[in-house]
Amino acid sequence: MRTLREQMSHGPTAVLPHTLRGMGGVGKTQLVIEYAHRFKADYDLVWWIASDTPLLIPGYMGAMAEKIGLPSAKSVGIDEACRSVLDALRRGEPHARWLLIFDNANTADDVKAMIPASRPPQGHVLITSRNARWEGVANTLVIDVFDREESIDFLRRRAREITPAEAGELAEELGDLPLALEQAGALQTETGMSSEEYLELLRQQPLEILDANQPMEYPGSMTAAWRLSINALEDELPEAMQLLRCTAFFGPEPIPIDIFRWGGVEAGPIMTPILRDPILRTRAIALIHNLALGKIDDRAMLVHRLVQRLLRADLGEEQQADFRNEAQLLLGAATQLNPDEETNWGIFSRFVPHLEPVGAVESTEPRLREVALKVLRYLYLIGHTESARTFATRFRDTWGAASGGEDRHTLNAERHLADILRQAGRFRAAFDLNKATLERARRTLPDGDELVLEIVNSFGADHRALGLFREAVAHDELSRKQHLDKYGSDDPRTLRTMNNLALDYALVSEYQRAVEMHTAVMDGRSRPGVGSKLEYLSSLGNLGQAARLSGDYAAARALGADALDYGRTEFGGAHTSTLSAGVDLSIAERLLGRLAKALELARDMYDLYESTLTPGHPETLAAGLCLANALRTNDEHDEAYDLTRNVIERLPRIYGSDHPFTLAARGNLALLERTRGHPERARDINRDVLDKLDTRLGRLHDYSLTVALNLSNDLHELEEFEAALELDRQTAPQAEELLGARHPLTLGCYANLAASLRSVGKTDEAARLLEDTLAGYYATLTARHPDTVLARAGGRLDFDFDQPRI
Template sequence: MTRGGYTGAGGPSVAVPEVWGKIPPRNKNFTGREELLATLRRNISGQVTVVVPHALQGLGGVGKTQLAIEYAWRFRSEYELVWWIPADQPILVRSSLAAMAPHLGLPSASIMGTEEAAEAVLAALRRGDPYSRWLLIFDNAHEPEDINDVIPRGPGHVLITSRNQRWEGVAETLPVDVFTREESVQFLSKRVPRAISPQDADDLAEALGDLPLALEQAGALQAETGMSASEYLRLLRERTSQLLSEGKPSEYPVSMTAAWALSVNSLNKKMPEAVELLRCCAFFGPEPIPRDVFFRAHPGLGPKLSALLKDRIRLTRAIGELGRYALVRIDLASRTIQVHRLIQALLRDQLSEAERARIRNEVHLLLAQFVPEDPEDTNNWGRYQQLVGHIEPSGVRENQDPAIRDFALNMVRYLYMSGDYASARRLVNQLLDQWAANAGQEDLRILAARRHLGNILRALGEYSAAYEINRAALDAARERGLESHPEVVNLTNSLGADLRARGEFAEALKHDAESLRLHEEVFGRENIATLRAMNSLALDYGLNSDYARSRELHQDVFDLLHSGEQNAGAATVLNAWTGLARAVRLCGDYAEACDLGEDAYYYGIEQLSADHPWTLRTAKDLSIAWRRAGDYEKSLEVAEEMHSRHFRLFGIDHPDTLAAAIALANIQRTVGRLDEAMELAADTARRYSKAYGGDHPFKHGCYGNLALLRRVCGDAQGARETNEKALAGLESKLGRDHHYSLTVATNLASDLAVLGDLENACRLGQGTLRRLRKLLGETHPMTLLCAANLSVSLRAAGEEEQAERLYEETIDAYARTLGLEHPDAVVAQERRYLDADFDPPPI
């Protein structure tokens, strides 16, 4: 971009930002405020500047937003990126930030999820990459706590508009008052050209208290109707007297209320259906309303609104009239309508409770019919996102209509699937609070909402809370005899994931076997819901060391998803693909696992992007497969990248980040970067208790990795003590005949041998080998590793004949499976101890 300079108070230079995001249209009637703009420009550089309306004690209509819009347009040549963020609802802030992602060279929110996209955007802004000269405008932020964590501290500028004086303690504030009288007269002269004298303008400004929004209403009415200033003032006095005699308004300036009422009354005489449309718009949120919401009439709409929506020409004219009377802001480019929040409040206050209930219900019907029914289809996400800002203000949660409740649940599902877990959690909690208060008894939609909440909490890594919610919901449903209801069957599958997260692997297997039977009975074998249940059972078999059965089930799921008869999204396909690749690796077929994993990884990049959670899990698993296959260079490169991405997107304590850290520490140890591996493994092992609980098998497996590093670094006694504790923990949870337990036992035998306790090393090695052969088979890589180590210990103990026989059998098996050039086979041939490590699979 060719950067231009500011050319004076009148306007910008010809240069424009590379990114110009969602900035409202410039107000052609913007007037005055030159001193404020100059002060704002001086103050804003290098700091957060907040525009606060002190004079009106936080009331709206003073022109804060208009000042921010004018600043963006006037000084746009100073920036490479300018972005507008509605901030009155916390639910909108992150999605607005996430929408910036493609403009920064990042994957879109539809690909990587809203939460992850927003975090990636914030990180890019903090770095100043690719743009260092940026401006973010957070419009109408209420509480500092709502957005303080998403204000990027970086090389750019942040501008906030707010009615809350508490921002004074957070940022440098600039108070915005009503117009000066000179500005009021100047504004009216521009708004009503050739139709108002300076004296009339002065009289109007006095009567309207110099409030910009009231002046805009008055100017629009006069410009549209040709009403004289004297007539307007007469009507204004009458209307004001009426309002005061009625004791109104208590919250809004009398001048604003009177000016608004005159405009509405005038339009009502000209086109009453336009006023009906305006009243409808008052029950949306204050954010832009998609015009296509009004594309077709719903059977539940009232006759006036229904008739208008059926007449496209009449509807277009009504919208135009609302714009001409300055009652709405029309953005032709984005095809949206926006009503000032103060005008919305005044319109609502004018109505009886019965009228408010009727119109609010009509808005809910319009919202619900605007979006397709499938919130998991990424093709539908654009429409869902347009409605996020209208769900809470319109009071959707209060509607007891089953169809509207289904729509609300679809909004929760959309937010969850798009990765905006925080917003999904907020919305579903609001729904549950409202619905539970209104319910005579637990209904199935409340059950569905609780299932969604459980899924959201699990995605956030809050495993214990997810389990408690799902367990209680399922128990309540079973008490009512609803085991076979589709919603309850889906909940049954969710609880299986909770059991895995608790480390109850055997219980999860038993539970999910019954869950799959229920799914097949209720949905049929090839339904998507059934395939998800089958995938869960495949995970259970893997966590219980039955890798052959796990592989078989994963293969079934993968084949059915690729049969062409399933309408599955890319994320579902990738999840199944990765599960199959993992099962193949756990069976010991490393080369095939690498091929499958690589294909799946590039599919994920192509279909979902490199930063999508499913793609990240696939890449992490591929790194493990490459390490097992002996391609350490590829494994290390991907492991480092995946750990960095997980840390950036999810934070250090998220279970996926911890799994990526283990994969990285294992390859660091393998290639000899022992100090780095030790530091990372020790830190990760400590964090596992926080993520999963103090007695989870994954925690003990991590400490087994740490013990391995201690021995490799020369502390064999420390390794032994750590391994003994890890083995005891694993045996208490899983028993000795489990892959995780036998892995630690194999390493413990090596510890004993290094410490000179060859008798116990051989005894432990022999028992472990016998168990591994029975569990995994004679030629599984883990079995061969244990056998190779035992041959070394037997030889050191003087059992030459037995050691040699076992050595020859093992090397022959390596030749027939991994090949003698594989790093494990090379170490075995050199008669050195091999190291067995642990990688936690997803739950």
């Protein structure tokens, strides 16, 4: 109302009408009535012209003649009366302050002859219309539905017994449309009908319930308002009516316009003639928009849910089945879209709310199922795990019930479900599902089938997640060979298997091999058209992690900074891949001795993980370990201890108590026990952890050697110098064998061995060993690095565990 008043008060002096535009039932007529009443003191004459029948408009205008002192239409005829009225309005005689209201005018051509060619400053013209063609020929104010709070307040004022929750449910089902809300509220008040009863009737008999209880101040019911627009659409272009009926079987969310273009090839017998003719298709879409039966915005059509409901109710069962099939074929026409390409995410996001309304769960249409599976992939990639899991479970159960679970689409749905379960931290469930799915796929599909290879690739990640690191290497080496044979070395699918194998190598401490393979993957994905942006970000992070684990902290920091910047730019700061890059960068900063920066970044990432995922999600726990390690190195030992305990309490629920990640994290807790003054507790924990890691991984593994190094520090703290020396003499050459002489862990082991030698009086041997060790530090970490400084001073070095990517 305020906007309308401002437009009317400050508009140009030349006659340019003011048009209120919107779909039937939004309250255009009521707003004009309210305006005329509220500001009636500003006008000497207000004249209402019902304009939905253009032939009658001259008669309504001519009837004004007698009211303003001119010869009546009866005496001079309608045409002459109209001319005299328009002349009087133009001159402002006898009234300069007048308001003409043309209610429900379809087009400008219907009323332009009845609008004075010029007017006095206080002469105004108001028009209500459903037609978008008024844009550009009038000052147009678009009237939309209520927002949800307005709808709830509106209903509760009319039906005082209704609760806010009931009002919200009614508003949702009625699409916040004012006329429908008015009818619903009045019907409940006058009949005592409950909200539950009304909603049931709305679902079963929408035409009848929306035709009931017409408000006195409105010229027709919701059904009547709808039929007025429907009749106009069908009269002008019957094909547009067919297209609109098809949209009734989508959801009440924006429908991408592109599916009508793609559907020219894939549509059924009703829609094919319309969609294959681009001019006819464009005219039909434009007319639906112009008659306010659908809103076109951002290359999408939004059809109000009540319009959809009424359209469906107006069709017989056989017609409904035909148009639902057309809708399924249209959505299924998007099979060419790749969800791994981020440029397609916008349109996939618009597919999500239409899957259920078009019947994708129950459909046997192959192309629609393919699109549904692509939507699953999209939801997985953007991290919407719960929605993806719900759809995947329903697809598997419904499709599988009809086929016995061995058809291609069911197997593919199960493969996606396994990925989703793994992403949510349900590792055993993912492993078991993929194992069973792979067995059935190999039994029913040909050797080398693309889906079989996809399941094989997914199953490798399940091995990693369960801590079966060596088994993962063997599995993924075979997978890589199969992909190479089928697709060649440059195919994105082969690069994914190489990426996974590189992750395996890192988990068995073969860090240099991991670096080499991640580098090859990075090179492949850097070529135009080979990898997606998300895969490129993943490669940046994976290569950075491998570089860090191999001891190249500077390269890890550079790659981590690039990954974080790229992730924030392409996906936003809260995307899980961006957060993972931030955690990796924090670790690299910490290992380079930039402790304050590392702590600040670790806090930020942990807070974002907690708000984006859950406190118990595997990635949140990994970020928690990173933060705890940063706290310890910044001498915040108590906070680090509390956080580490919290993480360790949760890890067994996800990985199990004997998983290498759980055991290695317990080693971090032992380290904090010692730094907080409890070396006995630290020793006992580390002994238990080392025994179990030796069993799971063997001693020649980074995790085992890290715990062994820290255990020797516990022993040294407890003045068990000979025991510490014996363990150091074992650990240092083992680290050199596994990681190389210049790896930071190897250098730390030798620095500690030198300290142990001094503690038992072997100072000469200690000095020679320390000199060689410092040369290694100077060549790798520089003379000013905190580890170098501590080793040079004769101190003992501690190492901790950061959970890697899987």
